[in-house]
Amino acid sequence: MTTTTEAKTKTYLNYVNGEWVTSETGKTGVSKNPAKKDEVVGVYQLSSSNDLDKAATSARQAQNAWKKLTGNVRGDYLLKAASIMEERADDIGEAMTLEMGKTFPEAKGETMRGVAILRYFAGEGMRSVGDVIPSTDSDALMFTTRVPLGVVGVITPWNFPVAIPMWKMAPALIYGNAVVFKPASETAVTSAKIVECLHDAGIPAGVVNLVTGSGSLIGPEMANHKKVDAITFTGSNTVGKQLAKIAVERGIKYQLEMGGKNPVIVANDADLDLAVEATISGGLKSSGQKCTATSRVIVQKDVYEAFKEKLLTEVAKITVGNGMDKGTWMGPSVTEGQLNTVLSYIEKGKKEGATLLYGGNKLDGKGGLNGYYVEPAVFEGVTPDMVLAREEIFGPVLALMKVNTMEEALETANDSEYGLSASIFTTKIANMLSFINEMDAGLVRINAESAGVELQAPFGGMKQSSSHTREQGQAAKEFYTSIKTVFVK
Incomplete structure (x- = not known):
């Protein structure tokens, strides 16, 4: 586990195909403490579109084997990650406070919420994913099941750097998707620490990937990438609508959670x-x-x-x-x-x-x-x-x-x-x-x-606050899966 003292001088890397790697740009950004504006919290990668391509390719290659695992096996990885995150709650909470300024009790509380989210969705791996539907043919069986979307691009803000990534990534993973995660640069260190929990839980290489850097570059590139099958975004209305336009043009699923008054x-x-x-x-x-x-x-x-x-x-x-x-x-x-x-x-x-x-x-x-x-x-x-x-x-x-x-x-x-x-x-x-x-x-x-x-209740807005989907709870499967209707004669 990285101590806070080490974190202040540590360079955090991208996570692609199960390995921590530098960006091919060779460029880095600096995360600073808003409470002590000259204090460096950590250094993160300023990634390029090629870095994103490697992450998306890795996710696409890993997703087929991941979706074939049973739900309870996928859930076991989430449970292990939850236990590791709980052990590191002080460290992760402190990194959050140092990066974005919320008080340490709030930050640790948010980290523990991330733990609870992982455990909740681990249980989803053993819950029903479909229904038996009566057929007009007496010699037939008809039912529905749910299938993953493929590779989900996850774009998250700085204000909840543990809870929001967890309530997007955990359902994406439990339902059989692979993930490419682009966090806000302001909380890149905290984001690396939560991905470390998934890595140390042994999640298969390529199932989770982390790419840090400019949102104005990586965000549109992710939505446009041919190997990304869905985008889930929390942030500003302006950026959300740009991503939605790209997603509509490509015909992929998108989910937006945006502003409020x-x-x-x-x-x-x-x-x-x-x-x-x-x-x-x-x-x-x-x-x-x-x-x-x-x-x-x-x-x-x-x-x-x-x-x-x-x-x-x-x-x-x-x-x-x-x-x-x-x-x-x-x-x-x-x-x-x-x-x-x-x-x-x-x-x-x-x-x-x-x-x-x-x-x-x-x-x-x-x-x-x-x-x-x-x-x-x-x-x-x-x-x-x-x-x-x-x-x-x-x-x-x-x-x-x-x-x-x-x-x-x-x-x-x-x-x-x-x-x-x-x-x-x-x-x-x-x-x-x-x-x-x-x-x-x-x-x-x-x-x-x-x-x-x-966390077990659906969350989302009306009017300009949302794309009218819902996150969290069992409602999450509506976005992260597609329904497949099966007819057996």
Whole structure:
């Protein structure tokens, strides 16, 4: 196992056909710590299209033998990888914190979620994959089974560098596909560490391949590659739509999980303490860098002032700092570019007439901080036409919006091009039912924060948040397999 000290100077390689290899370009990139912006976490490969071709070729060659293994044998590899990842949870969690800034407790928790995902899908290898269907021919047997797609290209973001790759790769593998994995460069070290777990579990050469480098180069090349049979992507809407266009032109399967502008509704009968706690957790943990993060806070007027006062009191208690330090509640933005994006939205909010109630200041150089830090920001007076209410910020910014009625609250919540997640705080069954029935989001939560979904449950969005497929749980097999109908006379 690589120690953190070694990781800071280690060069991480691509993983192709069961071996760790350098890119043929001879070029490397540097992963840096957003909490200590001059600190190097590790060095990764800047790969070329030829590197990708080798990985895809390796995957295609390995997939035929892999799919012929029984589901329980494939599951055994996932179980071994899960045990190895659990043993290395501290190391992987620390690498995650050093690379993208979330606090170590969050990072270790995410790593353990990756362990649970591997174990869950290992069990899928022994579950039903089809149905017997009555035939009109009394001398025939008709049934369905499921077959793998072939080689799946996996493209993942930096904000959940263990959970998202695992909830894509684990189902792809258990259903008999081979994988070419392209992670975000910001978390290339963490990604190499999770592939190490699969390698050390003995997974056959070529079944899993890792290629790091420029997303703008590798992503389109992967979607275009003749030996890649499907693409699963989590990231921005702009990139997702580019990949979808390529996939449609090639006639291959694609899956997109993209942005969100997630609302929380606080009804006039809500438990305000609970609503405040969940709004802060859902909106500001991981510095707001979650696709399901709470962004719009829609509060009925009867409780607006009381809610606002409680919210500001609790936000003021948040400790911003290095995610490896005990007592830190919120870490930095992942990069200088992301920090500047957050700061630019805060300025846009002010210019459009919203009132900044708290925070929003750059903290680099203050209190000994030397990273991409920003105070959590709380605005009020936000209207549905403002940028703060319409565009995904991916930062610790909460926009308070006052409404008169539950009908207005739901209308405001649905007034978005996105439809990923939403939550409501209420004690009235009528409000709950209206929210469940009328909210245009793939994930709706009652008296719970907008961020988070259990691994055994389907996850995905509506409108511009998704390609309308679902990840996780048994719904995952809908994407990673094709149905084959069998007629036996």
